[in-house]
Amino acid sequence: MQNLRPTSLKEFIGQKRVVEELSIYIKAVKQRRDAFPHTLFIGAPGLGKTTLSRIIAFELRRNIKQTSGPVLDKPGIIASLLTSLRDGDILFIDEVHRIPKVCQEILYTAMEDFALDIVIGKGSASKTIRLKLPKFTLIGATNKPNLCLPPLLDRFQLVFKLDFYDEAELAEIIERAGKELGLNLDRQASLLLAKAGKGIPRQALNLLRRLDNYLNGTNQGLKELITADTVREFLRLLDIDEWGLSPEDRRYLLTLYYHFNGGPAGLESLALASQISPSELETIFEPPLIRLGLVSRTRRGRVLTELGKRYILEQGLALPNRQLHVPF
Numbered sequence: 103m104q105n106l107r108p109t110s111l112k113e114f115i116g117q118k119r120v121v122e123e124l125s126i127y128i129k130a131v132k133q134r135r136d137a138f139p140h141t142l143f144i145g146a147p148g149l150g151k152t153t154l155s156r157i158i159a160f161e162l163r164r165n166i167k168q169t170s171g172p173v174l175d176k177p178g179i180i181a182s183l184l185t186s187l188r189d190g191d192i193l194f195i196d197e198v199h200r201i202p203k204v205c206q207e208i209l210y211t212a213m214e215d216f217a218l219d220i221v222i223g224k225g226s227a228s229k230t231i232r233l234k235l236p237k238f239t240l241i242g243a244t245n246k247p248n249l250c251l252p253p254l255l256d257r258f259q260l261v262f263k264l265d266f267y268d269e270a271e272l273a274e275i276i277e278r279a280g281k282e283l284g285l286n287l288d289r290q291a292s293l294l295l296a297k298a299g300k301g302i303p304r305q306a307l308n309l310l311r312r313l314d315n316y317l318n319g320t321n322q323g324l325k326e327l328i329t330a331d332t333v334r335e336f337l338r339l340l341d342i343d344e345w346g347l348s349p350e351d352r353r354y355l356l357t358l359y360y361h362f363n364g365g366p367a368g369l370e371s372l373a374l375a376s377q378i379s380p381s382e383l384e385t386i387f388e389p390p391l392i393r394l395g396l397v398s399r400t401r402r403g404r405v406l407t408e409l410g411k412r413y414i415l416e417q418g419l420a421l422p423n424r425q426l427h428v429p430f
């Protein structure tokens with residue numbers, strides 16, 4: 103399955119300000135033949151953090167090693183990773199906030215000094231050896247920067263926050279990826295898919311792949327122009343409504359409405375009641391619903407907004423005499 107990932111800044115759609123700034127730094131680093139500055143990308147899953155990191159490496163013709171926070175749970179693992187790098191290499195760490203604190207400490211020292219302090223032996227006979235490291239670049243990705251140690255955050259010279267994409271940008275991403283799959287979508291068709299992508303390229307591209315399978319399954323000629331009617335039919339099959347909301351999204355909203363009387367509800371209990379894992383609920387389902395103005399996060403928990411309540415009523419989801427605690 104193609105991963106439909108753009109490989110150059112020129113092909114990257116959206117995040118205009120980030121792309122503009124990055125292209126300036128890339129140009130400067132190319133001229134100076136230096137290491138790229140340590141960079142942090144902040145944003146919800148699927149917005150393009152990994153893609154941008156790979157593009158930086160591609161544009162600079164540098165090696166990139168990819169790993170993720172939870173894997174780096176022992177000082178020895180970090181040490182062997184760092185010593186395997188060469189000058190100018192890029193180390194990409196996804197979910198950088200999930201690195202345990204002791205390992206974050208090793209990392210931020212290495213980022214600043216390009217050296218590792220290794221303790222050999224135990225007790226009074228122990229001594230510290232300073233190991234020189236190559237001049238590498240760390241690119242971190244996270245959706246929870248507040249869980250990183252402040253000194254680690256301070257070591258990132260560039261910090262970019264990625265926004266959700268608007269529908270026109272997502273439609274363009276869909277059309278471009280569609281061409282790679284041999285799918286020819288008209289504008290209305292890609293806009294409908296874009297809406298269901300809820301601002302996130304990964305979700306939009308997943309839907310596009312499913313549309314591809316659906317069209318193969320229904321034997322519809324791939325050369326034909328795919329119209330809005332075809333996409334509408336496809337979305338109906340997936341039970342995605344005109345707001346772009348899926349059955350899981352609706353389950354979340356209905357749980358908040360019935361089970362918690364509109365909220366506030368805590369993350370754990372809401373996740374349990376709506377049968378979605380807390381981490382998925384928080385990182386995948388909730389951000390688009392908040393962005394659509396259907397839910398808001400308050401200090402006391404999640405709350406259904408007036409618009410959220412209206413959505414439930416207007417979609418005919420509020421059934422008369424519906425009991426609380428009914429499994430959906």
Ligand code: ADP
Nearest residue numbers: 106107108115147148149150151152153303304
């Ligand atoms: P993240 O690292 O933020 O979770 P990824 O970089 O893995 O997100 O992107 C998820 C998917 O969306 C990938 O298939 C990627 O190619 C695609 N994608 C993300 N941003 C864009 C974009 N701006 N243009 C085209 N495709 C994109």
